[in-house]
Amino acid sequence: MFRISDRWFPNRTSRRRRGWLIAALATLLWTCGCAAPADVEALRHAVADNQNPSVPGPQALSKDDADLRQPDSTAPDGVAADGPAPDEPDSQAQAAGSAPCPGVRCVSIAVTGDVLLHPPLVEQARKDAAGTSRGLDFAPMLRGQLPYLATADLAVCHLETPLAPADGPFEGYPEFSVPPQILDALVTTGYDACTTASNHTMDQGFAGVVRTLDDLDAAGLAHDGSYRSAADAQTPTVIRTGPARIGLISVAYGLNTGPADEPWTVSLLDPAAIIDEAKRARAAGADVVVVAIHAGTEYETEPSSEQVAAAETLLADPAIDLVYGHHAHVVQPLQKIDGKWVIYGLGNMIASHETPIDATREGLLVRVTFSQGAAGAWTTSDVAWVPSLQNVAGGREWCSLTAGPICTSADADRIALARTTAAVNLLGADADGAQPLRLN
Numbered sequence: 001m002f003r004i005s006d007r008w009f010p011n012r013t014s015r016r017r018r019g020w021l022i023a024a025l026a027t028l029l030w031t032c033g034c035a036a037p038a039d040v041e042a043l044r045h046a047v048a049d050n051q052n053p054s055v056p057g058p059q060a061l062s063k064d065d066a067d068l069r070q071p072d073s074t075a076p077d078g079v080a081a082d083g084p085a086p087d088e089p090d091s092q093a094q095a096a097g098s099a100p101c102p103g104v105r106c107v108s109i110a111v112t113g114d115v116l117l118h119p120p121l122v123e124q125a126r127k128d129a130a131g132t133s134r135g136l137d138f139a140p141m142l143r144g145q146l147p148y149l150a151t152a153d154l155a156v157c158h159l160e161t162p163l164a165p166a167d168g169p170f171e172g173y174p175e176f177s178v179p180p181q182i183l184d185a186l187v188t189t190g191y192d193a194c195t196t197a198s199n200h201t202m203d204q205g206f207a208g209v210v211r212t213l214d215d216l217d218a219a220g221l222a223h224d225g226s227y228r229s230a231a232d233a234q235t236p237t238v239i240r241t242g243p244a245r246i247g248l249i250s251v252a253y254g255l256n257t258g259p260a261d262e263p264w265t266v267s268l269l270d271p272a273a274i275i276d277e278a279k280r281a282r283a284a285g286a287d288v289v290v291v292a293i294h295a296g297t298e299y300e301t302e303p304s305s306e307q308v309a310a311a312e313t314l315l316a317d318p319a320i321d322l323v324y325g326h327h328a329h330v331v332q333p334l335q336k337i338d339g340k341w342v343i344y345g346l347g348n349m350i351a352s353h354e355t356p357i358d359a360t361r362e363g364l365l366v367r368v369t370f371s372q373g374a375a376g377a378w379t380t381s382d383v384a385w386v387p388s389l390q391n392v393a394g395g396r397e398w399c400s401l402t403a404g405p406i407c408t409s410a411d412a413d414r415i416a417l418a419r420t421t422a423a424v425n426l427l428g429a430d431a432d433g434a435q436p437l438r439l440n
Protein backbone atom coordinates (compact mmCIF):
# COMPACT_ATOMS: atom_id res chain seq x y z
CA MET A 1 0.00 0.00 0.00
CA PHE A 2 1.40 3.36 -0.97
CA ARG A 3 1.37 6.12 1.50
CA ILE A 4 1.75 9.46 -0.16
CA SER A 5 2.50 12.50 1.89
CA ASP A 6 1.51 15.78 0.40
CA ARG A 7 2.72 19.09 1.60
CA TRP A 8 0.50 21.39 -0.30
CA PHE A 9 1.60 24.67 -1.74
CA PRO A 10 -0.02 27.27 -3.97
CA ASN A 11 -0.62 26.81 -7.62
CA ARG A 12 1.80 27.30 -10.43
CA THR A 13 0.36 30.60 -11.48
CA SER A 14 0.88 32.26 -8.16
CA ARG A 15 4.36 30.84 -7.74
CA ARG A 16 5.37 31.78 -11.22
CA ARG A 17 3.98 35.25 -10.94
CA ARG A 18 6.02 35.64 -7.77
CA GLY A 19 8.89 34.12 -9.72
CA TRP A 20 8.59 36.77 -12.44
CA LEU A 21 8.60 39.55 -9.90
CA ILE A 22 11.55 38.11 -8.04
CA ALA A 23 13.43 37.36 -11.23
CA ALA A 24 12.77 40.79 -12.68
CA LEU A 25 13.82 42.53 -9.50
CA ALA A 26 16.88 40.35 -9.08
CA THR A 27 17.91 40.85 -12.70
CA LEU A 28 17.57 44.57 -12.29
CA LEU A 29 19.67 44.53 -9.16
CA TRP A 30 22.34 42.29 -10.68
CA THR A 31 22.42 44.21 -13.94
CA CYS A 32 22.84 47.56 -12.32
CA GLY A 33 25.31 46.18 -9.82
CA CYS A 34 23.34 47.69 -6.97
CA ALA A 35 22.29 44.53 -5.14
CA ALA A 36 22.78 45.98 -1.72
CA PRO A 37 22.56 43.49 1.14
CA ALA A 38 19.19 44.81 2.19
CA ASP A 39 17.77 44.19 -1.28
CA VAL A 40 19.13 40.71 -1.43
CA GLU A 41 17.76 40.06 2.02
CA ALA A 42 14.34 41.17 0.89
CA LEU A 43 14.53 38.83 -2.06
CA ARG A 44 15.56 35.97 0.15
CA HIS A 45 12.68 36.60 2.47
CA ALA A 46 10.28 36.78 -0.44
CA VAL A 47 11.21 33.26 -1.37
CA ALA A 48 11.82 32.01 2.13
CA ASP A 49 8.30 32.93 3.06
CA ASN A 50 7.08 30.69 0.30
CA GLN A 51 8.79 27.76 1.95
CA ASN A 52 7.06 28.16 5.26
CA PRO A 53 5.10 24.95 5.73
CA SER A 54 2.37 26.91 7.48
CA VAL A 55 1.80 28.95 4.36
CA PRO A 56 0.48 27.30 1.25
CA GLY A 57 3.46 27.50 -1.12
CA PRO A 58 4.69 25.47 -4.11
CA GLN A 59 5.56 21.85 -4.09
CA ALA A 60 7.34 19.50 -1.79
CA LEU A 61 5.92 16.37 -0.44
CA SER A 62 8.28 13.83 0.89
CA LYS A 63 7.49 10.22 1.47
CA ASP A 64 9.64 10.40 4.56
CA ASP A 65 7.79 13.26 6.14
CA ALA A 66 5.63 11.26 8.49
CA ASP A 67 3.65 14.20 9.81
CA LEU A 68 2.54 15.05 6.32
CA ARG A 69 1.50 11.62 5.16
CA GLN A 70 -1.97 11.21 3.88
CA PRO A 71 -3.91 8.30 5.25
CA ASP A 72 -3.52 5.13 3.27
CA SER A 73 -5.49 5.44 0.11
CA THR A 74 -8.58 3.42 -0.53
CA ALA A 75 -7.99 3.57 -4.26
CA PRO A 76 -7.73 0.06 -5.70
CA ASP A 77 -4.11 0.38 -6.77
CA GLY A 78 -3.04 2.19 -3.66
CA VAL A 79 -2.69 5.52 -5.40
CA ALA A 80 -3.51 8.42 -3.14
CA ALA A 81 -6.79 9.60 -4.51
CA ASP A 82 -7.45 12.44 -2.12
CA GLY A 83 -5.73 15.79 -1.78
CA PRO A 84 -5.93 18.69 -4.16
CA ALA A 85 -5.62 17.87 -7.82
CA PRO A 86 -3.03 19.70 -9.89
CA ASP A 87 -4.14 23.04 -11.21
CA GLU A 88 -6.35 23.43 -14.16
CA PRO A 89 -4.45 24.31 -17.28
CA ASP A 90 -3.45 27.95 -17.39
CA SER A 91 -2.10 28.97 -20.73
CA GLN A 92 -1.27 32.40 -19.36
CA ALA A 93 1.35 31.08 -16.94
CA GLN A 94 4.86 31.30 -18.32
CA ALA A 95 8.10 31.34 -16.37
CA ALA A 96 10.72 33.98 -16.99
CA GLY A 97 13.04 33.01 -19.80
CA SER A 98 10.64 30.33 -21.07
CA ALA A 99 9.01 29.71 -24.37
CA PRO A 100 5.21 29.62 -24.16
CA CYS A 101 3.87 26.28 -22.94
CA PRO A 102 3.09 24.28 -26.09
CA GLY A 103 0.66 21.92 -24.35
CA VAL A 104 -2.35 22.07 -22.07
CA ARG A 105 -0.02 22.53 -19.11
CA CYS A 106 3.69 22.60 -18.33
CA VAL A 107 5.79 21.82 -15.28
CA SER A 108 9.44 22.73 -14.81
CA ILE A 109 12.16 21.35 -12.59
CA ALA A 110 15.49 23.04 -11.83
CA VAL A 111 18.46 20.88 -10.82
CA THR A 112 22.01 21.63 -9.66
CA GLY A 113 25.18 19.71 -8.83
CA ASP A 114 27.11 18.71 -5.76
CA VAL A 115 26.77 20.58 -2.49
CA LEU A 116 30.14 19.54 -1.12
CA LEU A 117 31.09 21.56 1.93
CA HIS A 118 34.85 21.44 2.18
CA PRO A 119 36.29 23.27 5.22
CA PRO A 120 37.00 26.59 3.42
CA LEU A 121 33.28 26.92 2.74
CA VAL A 122 32.47 26.47 6.42
CA GLU A 123 34.96 29.21 7.20
CA GLN A 124 33.34 31.42 4.58
CA ALA A 125 29.93 30.79 6.15
CA ARG A 126 31.38 31.82 9.50
CA LYS A 127 32.64 35.07 8.00
CA ASP A 128 29.34 35.67 6.25
CA ALA A 129 27.52 35.27 9.57
CA ALA A 130 29.62 37.97 11.26
CA GLY A 131 27.46 40.62 12.86
CA THR A 132 24.41 38.35 12.95
CA SER A 133 23.09 35.99 15.58
CA ARG A 134 23.89 33.05 13.31
CA GLY A 135 27.08 31.15 13.71
CA LEU A 136 27.15 30.10 10.08
CA ASP A 137 25.38 31.57 7.08
CA PHE A 138 25.66 29.82 3.73
CA ALA A 139 22.94 31.89 2.04
CA PRO A 140 25.23 34.62 0.67
CA MET A 141 27.21 31.95 -1.20
CA LEU A 142 24.08 30.64 -2.92
CA ARG A 143 22.04 33.79 -3.50
CA GLY A 144 22.92 34.14 -7.20
CA GLN A 145 20.74 31.10 -7.91
CA LEU A 146 17.63 32.62 -6.41
CA PRO A 147 16.15 34.35 -9.47
CA TYR A 148 16.63 31.22 -11.59
CA LEU A 149 15.12 28.81 -9.10
CA ALA A 150 12.15 31.13 -8.74
CA THR A 151 11.22 30.40 -12.37
CA ALA A 152 10.83 26.64 -11.80
CA ASP A 153 7.94 24.73 -10.25
CA LEU A 154 10.37 22.47 -8.40
CA ALA A 155 14.03 22.99 -7.46
CA VAL A 156 16.20 20.02 -6.45
CA CYS A 157 19.72 20.15 -5.01
CA HIS A 158 22.17 17.32 -4.37
CA LEU A 159 23.33 16.99 -0.77
CA GLU A 160 26.48 14.96 -1.27
CA THR A 161 27.41 14.37 2.37
CA PRO A 162 25.83 13.64 5.74
CA LEU A 163 25.03 16.46 8.14
CA ALA A 164 26.73 16.85 11.51
CA PRO A 165 25.10 17.99 14.74
CA ALA A 166 24.59 21.77 14.63
CA ASP A 167 27.57 22.47 16.84
CA GLY A 168 29.85 20.02 15.07
CA PRO A 169 32.42 18.63 14.93
CA PHE A 170 32.56 19.30 11.20
CA GLU A 171 34.73 17.16 8.97
CA GLY A 172 35.91 17.42 5.38
CA TYR A 173 37.33 14.73 3.12
CA PRO A 174 37.50 11.74 3.36
CA GLU A 175 34.60 11.17 5.76
CA PHE A 176 32.48 14.27 5.60
CA SER A 177 30.25 15.60 8.35
CA VAL A 178 29.04 19.06 7.42
CA PRO A 179 27.05 21.86 9.06
CA PRO A 180 23.28 21.36 8.96
CA GLN A 181 23.01 25.14 8.69
CA ILE A 182 23.37 24.61 4.93
CA LEU A 183 19.70 23.58 4.85
CA ASP A 184 18.47 27.03 5.90
CA ALA A 185 20.42 28.48 3.00
CA LEU A 186 19.06 25.94 0.53
CA VAL A 187 15.49 26.69 1.58
CA THR A 188 16.12 30.42 1.50
CA THR A 189 17.56 30.15 -2.00
CA GLY A 190 14.45 28.37 -3.25
CA TYR A 191 15.13 24.65 -3.07
CA ASP A 192 12.24 22.30 -2.41
CA ALA A 193 14.02 18.94 -2.33
CA CYS A 194 17.48 17.37 -2.25
CA THR A 195 18.79 14.05 -3.49
CA THR A 196 20.96 12.21 -0.97
CA ALA A 197 22.42 9.11 -2.65
CA SER A 198 26.17 9.59 -3.15
CA ASN A 199 29.43 7.81 -2.50
CA HIS A 200 29.63 9.78 0.77
CA THR A 201 26.13 9.01 2.09
CA MET A 202 27.42 6.53 4.68
CA ASP A 203 30.49 8.57 5.73
CA GLN A 204 29.02 8.92 9.23
CA GLY A 205 27.29 5.56 9.31
CA PHE A 206 23.59 4.89 9.68
CA ALA A 207 23.33 7.50 12.45
CA GLY A 208 24.55 10.12 9.99
CA VAL A 209 21.93 9.05 7.46
CA VAL A 210 19.11 9.31 10.00
CA ARG A 211 20.34 12.66 11.32
CA THR A 212 20.48 14.04 7.77
CA LEU A 213 16.96 12.84 6.94
CA ASP A 214 15.62 14.23 10.22
CA ASP A 215 17.18 17.61 9.43
CA LEU A 216 15.82 17.61 5.87
CA ASP A 217 12.35 16.86 7.20
CA ALA A 218 12.64 19.61 9.80
CA ALA A 219 13.68 22.05 7.07
CA GLY A 220 10.71 21.06 4.91
CA LEU A 221 12.91 19.68 2.13
CA ALA A 222 11.68 16.56 0.34
CA HIS A 223 14.34 13.95 -0.38
CA ASP A 224 15.17 10.65 -1.99
CA GLY A 225 18.23 8.40 -2.09
CA SER A 226 18.77 7.30 1.52
CA TYR A 227 16.35 5.82 4.01
CA ARG A 228 15.64 4.99 7.62
CA SER A 229 13.95 1.68 6.89
CA ALA A 230 13.34 -0.91 4.20
CA ALA A 231 9.73 0.27 4.00
CA ASP A 232 10.82 3.85 3.32
CA ALA A 233 13.19 2.64 0.63
CA GLN A 234 10.30 0.95 -1.15
CA THR A 235 8.02 3.99 -0.96
CA PRO A 236 8.39 6.31 -3.94
CA THR A 237 9.07 9.99 -3.45
CA VAL A 238 6.39 11.92 -5.31
CA ILE A 239 6.40 15.69 -5.05
CA ARG A 240 3.30 17.67 -5.80
CA THR A 241 3.70 20.96 -7.62
CA GLY A 242 0.92 23.18 -8.92
CA PRO A 243 0.80 21.72 -12.42
CA ALA A 244 1.90 18.12 -11.85
CA ARG A 245 3.24 15.45 -9.52
CA ILE A 246 6.92 14.68 -9.97
CA GLY A 247 8.55 11.40 -8.99
CA LEU A 248 12.13 11.83 -7.77
CA ILE A 249 14.60 8.95 -7.73
CA SER A 250 18.19 9.29 -6.46
CA VAL A 251 20.90 6.63 -6.79
CA ALA A 252 24.69 6.41 -6.47
CA TYR A 253 27.26 4.26 -8.25
CA GLY A 254 28.63 3.00 -4.91
CA LEU A 255 29.82 3.97 -1.45
CA ASN A 256 33.33 5.00 -0.34
CA THR A 257 32.69 3.20 2.91
CA GLY A 258 31.86 -0.13 1.28
CA PRO A 259 28.46 -1.81 1.22
CA ALA A 260 25.98 -0.64 3.84
CA ASP A 261 25.04 -3.14 6.55
CA GLU A 262 21.48 -2.84 5.35
CA PRO A 263 21.45 -2.59 1.56
CA TRP A 264 18.24 -0.56 1.54
CA THR A 265 19.96 2.36 3.33
CA VAL A 266 21.20 3.94 0.07
CA SER A 267 19.81 3.42 -3.44
CA LEU A 268 22.50 2.22 -5.81
CA LEU A 269 22.81 2.31 -9.58
CA ASP A 270 20.83 -0.72 -10.68
CA PRO A 271 18.77 0.12 -13.79
CA ALA A 272 16.23 -2.66 -13.23
CA ALA A 273 15.63 -1.51 -9.64
CA ILE A 274 15.34 2.12 -10.79
CA ILE A 275 12.73 1.20 -13.39
CA ASP A 276 10.78 -0.68 -10.72
CA GLU A 277 10.93 2.41 -8.50
CA ALA A 278 9.80 4.60 -11.39
CA LYS A 279 6.81 2.32 -11.93
CA ARG A 280 5.97 2.57 -8.23
CA ALA A 281 6.15 6.37 -8.52
CA ARG A 282 3.79 6.25 -11.50
CA ALA A 283 1.40 4.02 -9.61
CA ALA A 284 1.53 6.52 -6.76
CA GLY A 285 0.39 9.29 -9.08
CA ALA A 286 3.56 10.76 -10.56
CA ASP A 287 2.97 12.50 -13.89
CA VAL A 288 6.68 12.90 -14.58
CA VAL A 289 9.56 10.84 -13.18
CA VAL A 290 13.15 12.09 -12.99
CA VAL A 291 16.21 10.06 -12.00
CA ALA A 292 19.35 11.57 -10.44
CA ILE A 293 22.43 9.39 -10.89
CA HIS A 294 25.52 10.12 -8.81
CA ALA A 295 28.20 8.58 -11.04
CA GLY A 296 30.92 9.26 -13.57
CA THR A 297 34.67 9.64 -13.60
CA GLU A 298 35.88 12.49 -11.45
CA TYR A 299 37.22 15.48 -13.42
CA GLU A 300 36.31 13.87 -16.76
CA THR A 301 34.05 15.85 -19.09
CA GLU A 302 33.01 12.85 -21.11
CA PRO A 303 30.44 10.56 -19.52
CA SER A 304 31.69 7.16 -18.47
CA SER A 305 30.45 3.99 -20.17
CA GLU A 306 28.48 3.28 -17.00
CA GLN A 307 26.71 6.64 -17.25
CA VAL A 308 25.93 6.19 -20.94
CA ALA A 309 24.61 2.66 -20.52
CA ALA A 310 22.43 3.68 -17.57
CA ALA A 311 20.99 6.69 -19.39
CA GLU A 312 20.17 4.70 -22.51
CA THR A 313 18.51 1.89 -20.55
CA LEU A 314 16.51 4.19 -18.29
CA LEU A 315 15.34 6.60 -20.98
CA ALA A 316 14.14 3.67 -23.11
CA ASP A 317 11.57 2.91 -20.41
CA PRO A 318 8.30 4.84 -20.65
CA ALA A 319 8.18 5.27 -16.87
CA ILE A 320 11.19 7.63 -16.89
CA ASP A 321 11.21 11.14 -18.38
CA LEU A 322 14.62 12.57 -17.48
CA VAL A 323 18.00 11.34 -16.29
CA TYR A 324 20.47 13.76 -14.75
CA GLY A 325 23.62 13.42 -12.71
CA HIS A 326 26.54 14.63 -10.65
CA HIS A 327 29.76 13.40 -9.05
CA ALA A 328 32.40 14.20 -11.69
CA HIS A 329 32.87 17.71 -10.18
CA VAL A 330 33.09 19.12 -13.70
CA VAL A 331 30.38 19.89 -16.23
CA GLN A 332 29.46 17.00 -18.52
CA PRO A 333 27.30 17.04 -21.67
CA LEU A 334 23.57 17.20 -22.17
CA GLN A 335 22.16 14.86 -24.79
CA LYS A 336 18.80 14.17 -26.36
CA ILE A 337 18.11 10.45 -26.71
CA ASP A 338 14.93 9.38 -28.50
CA GLY A 339 13.07 12.53 -27.54
CA LYS A 340 14.13 12.55 -23.88
CA TRP A 341 17.14 14.20 -22.24
CA VAL A 342 20.07 13.17 -20.14
CA ILE A 343 22.15 15.73 -18.27
CA TYR A 344 25.25 13.68 -17.62
CA GLY A 345 26.89 15.93 -15.08
CA LEU A 346 25.99 19.23 -13.44
CA GLY A 347 29.45 19.86 -11.99
CA ASN A 348 29.66 21.35 -8.54
CA MET A 349 26.99 23.60 -7.16
CA ILE A 350 29.36 24.65 -4.39
CA ALA A 351 32.64 23.04 -3.33
CA SER A 352 36.23 23.91 -2.52
CA HIS A 353 38.52 21.04 -3.40
CA GLU A 354 41.88 20.88 -1.66
CA THR A 355 43.65 20.62 -5.00
CA PRO A 356 41.33 22.65 -7.18
CA ILE A 357 41.35 22.73 -10.91
CA ASP A 358 39.50 25.59 -12.53
CA ALA A 359 36.80 23.34 -13.94
CA THR A 360 35.71 22.25 -10.44
CA ARG A 361 34.58 25.82 -9.80
CA GLU A 362 32.16 25.56 -12.68
CA GLY A 363 28.69 24.10 -12.69
CA LEU A 364 25.27 24.07 -14.25
CA LEU A 365 21.79 24.95 -13.13
CA VAL A 366 19.45 23.30 -15.62
CA ARG A 367 15.74 23.91 -15.90
CA VAL A 368 13.81 21.24 -17.75
CA THR A 369 10.20 21.86 -18.72
CA PHE A 370 7.71 19.11 -19.46
CA SER A 371 4.53 19.70 -21.42
CA GLN A 372 1.33 17.71 -21.32
CA GLY A 373 -0.36 17.17 -24.67
CA ALA A 374 -4.09 17.06 -25.23
CA ALA A 375 -4.05 13.26 -25.07
CA GLY A 376 -2.47 13.38 -21.61
CA ALA A 377 1.14 12.38 -22.35
CA TRP A 378 4.03 14.45 -21.00
CA THR A 379 7.06 15.28 -23.15
CA THR A 380 10.12 17.47 -22.67
CA SER A 381 9.42 20.86 -24.21
CA ASP A 382 12.33 23.02 -23.05
CA VAL A 383 15.86 22.54 -21.70
CA ALA A 384 17.62 25.69 -20.49
CA TRP A 385 20.93 25.90 -18.64
CA VAL A 386 22.77 28.45 -16.56
CA PRO A 387 26.58 28.26 -16.48
CA SER A 388 28.03 29.10 -13.08
CA LEU A 389 31.43 29.90 -11.64
CA GLN A 390 32.31 29.99 -7.99
CA ASN A 391 34.02 33.23 -7.16
CA VAL A 392 36.80 31.97 -4.90
CA ALA A 393 38.43 35.35 -4.43
CA GLY A 394 35.26 37.20 -3.52
CA GLY A 395 33.26 35.31 -0.95
CA ARG A 396 33.14 31.94 -2.70
CA GLU A 397 29.77 32.84 -4.18
CA TRP A 398 27.93 30.92 -6.87
CA CYS A 399 27.87 33.31 -9.79
CA SER A 400 26.01 33.10 -13.10
CA LEU A 401 28.33 33.55 -16.05
CA THR A 402 25.52 35.03 -18.13
CA ALA A 403 23.84 37.37 -15.66
CA GLY A 404 25.89 40.48 -16.30
CA PRO A 405 28.40 41.32 -13.58
CA ILE A 406 31.83 39.75 -13.80
CA CYS A 407 32.25 36.69 -11.54
CA THR A 408 36.03 36.71 -11.21
CA SER A 409 37.75 38.55 -14.06
CA ALA A 410 36.73 39.11 -17.64
CA ASP A 411 39.35 36.67 -18.89
CA ALA A 412 38.61 33.96 -16.33
CA ASP A 413 34.88 34.28 -16.96
CA ARG A 414 35.36 34.00 -20.70
CA ILE A 415 37.47 30.86 -20.34
CA ALA A 416 34.98 29.28 -17.92
CA LEU A 417 32.01 30.09 -20.14
CA ALA A 418 33.74 28.67 -23.21
CA ARG A 419 34.72 25.48 -21.38
CA THR A 420 31.22 24.99 -19.95
CA THR A 421 29.52 25.69 -23.27
CA ALA A 422 31.79 23.20 -25.05
CA ALA A 423 31.10 20.55 -22.41
CA VAL A 424 27.32 21.07 -22.52
CA ASN A 425 27.25 20.81 -26.31
CA LEU A 426 29.80 18.02 -26.73
CA LEU A 427 27.09 15.57 -27.82
CA GLY A 428 24.94 17.98 -29.84
CA ALA A 429 22.69 19.52 -27.18
CA ASP A 430 22.62 22.92 -28.89
CA ALA A 431 21.52 21.46 -32.20
CA ASP A 432 18.78 19.58 -30.37
CA GLY A 433 17.43 22.73 -28.76
CA ALA A 434 19.09 23.15 -25.34
CA GLN A 435 19.76 26.83 -24.79
CA PRO A 436 21.31 29.05 -22.15
CA LEU A 437 18.68 30.32 -19.72
CA ARG A 438 18.55 34.10 -19.61
CA LEU A 439 16.13 35.97 -17.42
CA ASN A 440 14.30 38.62 -19.40
Ligand SMILES: [Zn+2]
Nearest residue numbers: 160198199327
Ligand atom coordinates in the same frame (compact mmCIF):
# COMPACT_ATOMS: atom_id res chain seq x y z
ZN1 LIG B 1 30.49 12.06 -5.33
